[in-house]
Amino acid sequence: MGLLDLFRREASPRALRREPLFDDDFQRKLEMLALVSRRVFAGRLRAERRSKKKGSGIEFADHRDYVAGDDFRSVDWNVYQRFGKLLVRLYEEEEDLSIYLIVDCSTSMGFGEHKKFDQARKLCAALAYVGLANLDRVTVVGVNDGVVSRMPTTRGKGRIFKVFEFLSRLEPRGSTDLAAALKSFVAQHKRRGLAVLFSDLYDPAGFEAGINILRFNKFEPYVVELCDPAEARPALKGDVRIYDCETGEERELTITDGMLEKMASAVNEYRASIERFCAQKQVPYFAADVNTPFDELVLRVFRRGGFLR
Amino acid sequence: MTLAGLPLSQLLMLGGGAASVTVLLYILKLRRRAVPVPFARIWDAVFRDRQATELFSKLRRLLSLLLQLALLALLILALGDPRPKSALLNGRHIVVLVDGSASMKAIDVQPSRIEVAKAQVRKLVRGLGSADRALIVQMGSLPSPLSTMSSDATELDPAIDALTASDTRADLERGLSFAVDSLRGLPKAEVVVVSDGVLGTSSEIAKHVDLSAVSLEFLPVGKSGTNVALTEFSVRRYPLDKSRSEVMLEVTNTNERPVQVELTLLGDGAVIDVSRFALGPSERLPRYYQDLAGASRTLEAKIRMADGRGDDLPADDHAYALMPERHRARVLVISSGNTYLEAALLLDEYLDVVTIGPGKTIPSEHFDVAILDGVADALPDSVAAALYLNPPEAGTPLALGPTLNDFGFDTWDKKSPILRFLALADVQVSKGHALLPIASDRVLGASDQGPILVSGARAGHAFVALGFDPRNSDLVLRVAWPLFVLNTINAFVEEDTGYVSSFRTGEVWRVPVASSANSATVIDPRGVHHEVPVKEGRAIYLGEQAGFYKLVTGSGVDATNGEFAANLSDLDESRITPVTELALGNKRARPASIGAPGRKREAWVYLLAIVAALSVLEWITYHRRVTV
Numbered sequence: 001m002g003l004l005d006l007f008r009r010e011a012s013p014r015a016l017r018r019e020p021l022f023d024d025d026f027q028r029k030l031e032m033l034a035l036v037s038r039r040v041f042a043g044r045l046r047a048e049r050r051s052k053k054k055g056s057g058i059e060f061a062d063h064r065d066y067v068a069g070d071d072f073r074s075v076d077w078n079v080y081q082r083f084g085k086l087l088v089r090l091y092e093e094e095e096d097l098s099i100y101l102i103v104d105c106s107t108s109m110g111f112g113e114h115k116k117f118d119q120a121r122k123l124c125a126a127l128a129y130v131g132l133a134n135l136d137r138v139t140v141v142g143v144n145d146g147v148v149s150r151m152p153t154t155r156g157k158g159r160i161f162k163v164f165e166f167l168s169r170l171e172p173r174g175s176t177d178l179a180a181a182l183k184s185f186v187a188q189h190k191r192r193g194l195a196v197l198f199s200d201l202y203d204p205a206g207f208e209a210g211i212n213i214l215r216f217n218k219f220e221p222y223v224v225e226l227c228d229p230a231e232a233r234p235a236l237k238g239d240v241r242i243y244d245c246e247t248g249e250e251r252e253l254t255i256t257d258g259m260l261e262k263m264a265s266a267v268n269e270y271r272a273s274i275e276r277f278c279a280q281k282q283v284p285y286f287a288a289d290v291n292t293p294f295d296e297l298v299l300r301v302f303r304r305g306g307f308l309r
Numbered sequence: 310m311t312l313a314g315l316p317l318s319q320l321l322m323l324g325g326g327a328a329s330v331t332v333l334l335y336i337l338k339l340r341r342r343a344v345p346v347p348f349a350r351i352w353d354a355v356f357r358d359r360q361a362t363e364l365f366s367k368l369r370r371l372l373s374l375l376l377q378l379a380l381l382a383l384l385i386l387a388l389g390d391p392r393p394k395s396a397l398l399n400g401r402h403i404v405v406l407v408d409g410s411a412s413m414k415a416i417d418v419q420p421s422r423i424e425v426a427k428a429q430v431r432k433l434v435r436g437l438g439s440a441d442r443a444l445i446v447q448m449g450s451l452p453s454p455l456s457t458m459s460s461d462a463t464e465l466d467p468a469i470d471a472l473t474a475s476d477t478r479a480d481l482e483r484g485l486s487f488a489v490d491s492l493r494g495l496p497k498a499e500v501v502v503v504s505d506g507v508l509g510t511s512s513e514i515a516k517h518v519d520l521s522a523v524s525l526e527f528l529p530v531g532k533s534g535t536n537v538a539l540t541e542f543s544v545r546r547y548p549l550d551k552s553r554s555e556v557m558l559e560v561t562n563t564n565e566r567p568v569q570v571e572l573t574l575l576g577d578g579a580v581i582d583v584s585r586f587a588l589g590p591s592e593r594l595p596r597y598y599q600d601l602a603g604a605s606r607t608l609e610a611k612i613r614m615a616d617g618r619g620d621d622l623p624a625d626d627h628a629y630a631l632m633p634e635r636h637r638a639r640v641l642v643i644s645s646g647n648t649y650l651e652a653a654l655l656l657d658e659y660l661d662v663v664t665i666g667p668g669k670t671i672p673s674e675h676f677d678v679a680i681l682d683g684v685a686d687a688l689p690d691s692v693a694a695a696l697y698l699n700p701p702e703a704g705t706p707l708a709l710g711p712t713l714n715d716f717g718f719d720t721w722d723k724k725s726p727i728l729r730f731l732a733l734a735d736v737q738v739s740k741g742h743a744l745l746p747i748a749s750d751r752v753l754g755a756s757d758q759g760p761i762l763v764s765g766a767r768a769g770h771a772f773v774a775l776g777f778d779p780r781n782s783d784l785v786l787r788v789a790w791p792l793f794v795l796n797t798i799n800a801f802v803e804e805d806t807g808y809v810s811s812f813r814t815g816e817v818w819r820v821p822v823a824s825s826a827n828s829a830t831v832i833d834p835r836g837v838h839h840e841v842p843v844k845e846g847r848a849i850y851l852g853e854q855a856g857f858y859k860l861v862t863g864s865g866v867d868a869t870n871g872e873f874a875a876n877l878s879d880l881d882e883s884r885i886t887p888v889t890e891l892a893l894g895n896k897r898a899r900p901a902s903i904g905a906p907g908r909k910r911e912a913w914v915y916l917l918a919i920v921a922a923l924s925v926l927e928w929i930t931y932h933r934r935v936t937v
Contacts, residue, residue: 200347228347236344239342244345244348245346
């Protein structure tokens, strides 16, 4: 390190590593997760998702009075024989579930050696695989202050490699504006469905607006917050000039142990506020620690419910 | 209050520069380290508490700067070494006499006594107080001051580095006289003698040097003394047969136990004799080599222990000598017949003698010497010198005095190369003349009635005149007669019968030169050139190195080259057993006390460096958040 380096800003979050993120080991774990998801939730949470519409499915739902123009084949002749009334059988119409996996690609996600970003991509890939395996329609979207990248909707387990390729190309850059990004997202995706948001929710404008946009547009939001414990207790001391890695906002501080305690409290309070908001709005929330293996986190997501029904 | 160290102007310059650096470091220190965070909003809660401590933090930093500047000012002032004038005058004044004699080359302590002495002197200088002054003097055959009286290590250290041991003896009396003269009138005068104590007879020194005003201290060097030495080495050609030579040397065992010695003689660089013999305790063994052949110019002698080991003093294990060059002198005899003269000239086979009668035409070729027997014919320039025997009045280079009868040599110059070793006391002369020399002439022999043997020069031609006919005396019947004739011829052709085959180091040498130049160049055994003066036909040089020297006179085509040798040949120096005490008569030198290093003013320099280093370290650790 040269002398002049003493006076320079510390390097910004490093560029995305090109190490294989989804290696063979990762894919084996995905297979295991898919099997586990079927065994644990069998009979209770079928992967196929039925809509509230009544239609031409095979599961009986209800009867209604016959009206002119109905298909005679749907008349329940047994009921007519017993009650003398023409009733038509109604079946639950089966419908593909649309799963939208929204990955925050802002600079803050790459902070701390990309731990958050890598963990988010692994979780995203895992949930995408489970969704594809259950024949759901999976769409992956990268956002920061807008939609930066989008993988076309796909289905079927064999398409998982497209998902891997897409996620590998994502890089954390730009600032966070969830409201603008998700407004753009809902405008582009008319088909409603489950919207899983992978983000650290470090939005200067507030994380609430983004989640509300999903809610107000009939999406079913699911919030996965990426947490790096190192951010709650940074290795800093003395006089420093901190600056926001996304906005460049600066603060001059003399950091002491007491301040670090307060910093840890402030981070915990921020996370608690996210959890409170999600609970109030009945939005499933899940905190994903970057230091916890992704497969364990995925199982926790399954157990928590909301993703698979 | 006086600044004993750096002057005020330098202190101000230094202080200004250092203060600038300090302020620059302070400004850099104020510059905060920029650190990225993922989300600055979270820090806002922490940021609100910072406002209250900001003012105190600024004050603390300003205090820090003021403290550093104050510290700097004190250190700069310390560099000036401020102290009361009285304290300055009360410092010690020390003359350090370091023995530079041959015995200090002894290697009984590693790497040598002189190197150990230098290390001791360095410690001594490091231990000086800030007001102390020291003068480093090398004590050889002459005392040589290598520094001024100074407390400045930058001057004293090079002086210590320049200390060397030469092939001479140390003249303690001269050294002490120099030291006492240097310290005259100075308070707290001290003389520190750093030596192995091989300083000759020191008991007489106290009588000649007044040491009452100085404190004498002694710092001994050395621990043992096993040595065998060549204490004499000389070679000469036989006067009557210059093709042969003889060598005399002396080997001395300075130890208290017998030793086996191997002696090697080298002629012109080649071994011509090797012999082994035993030497008893403290034995001095002279050895002669007669009819020595195999060497035409240089001769060297080397000794070592028979088992191949060297002794503790290699400097006296090697001796050098040069044999006189042989010339076939051309002699012109103008005589009407002189049997005694002819007989004398027959003794030297290296003479080309041409005899002519008086008044005859003198051959035009060159003659080194003309012998004019009872005549004074005019001599051409081709004749270099002349010996007049009983010269007549007319044509003689000097006037004749009254006629003398029944006289002899009452006085004669025994040191003259012409008369050296000649017994002239009872020479009887029946008839002759007194000679009347001029001022530049030299009377070599005289009776009570006047000079009868005179040498001199006229128009660049040397002459010797004898005021009587040798045949009118019993001189021709004596051994002195042919010696006189041959010595005179040799003196004219520079073949001195008193030829010095080697000079003794530490003495002023008077080396004969061939030309009439006023200066000459001496090239010592190390190849160093020295311009030396020439007086009375001899180059004057104080040599301190044993070995072969070259002597160059003139320049260009007129340049003439000569050679000579020098040896230590000093038994006292070869006795290298060190002494632990130095006593000069009743005065006994105190053991020298070497102070602990760090008492000198230079300690402040080190202190300044430490403080500067600490300051930089503090700045870096503070800035890198190690110490805060």
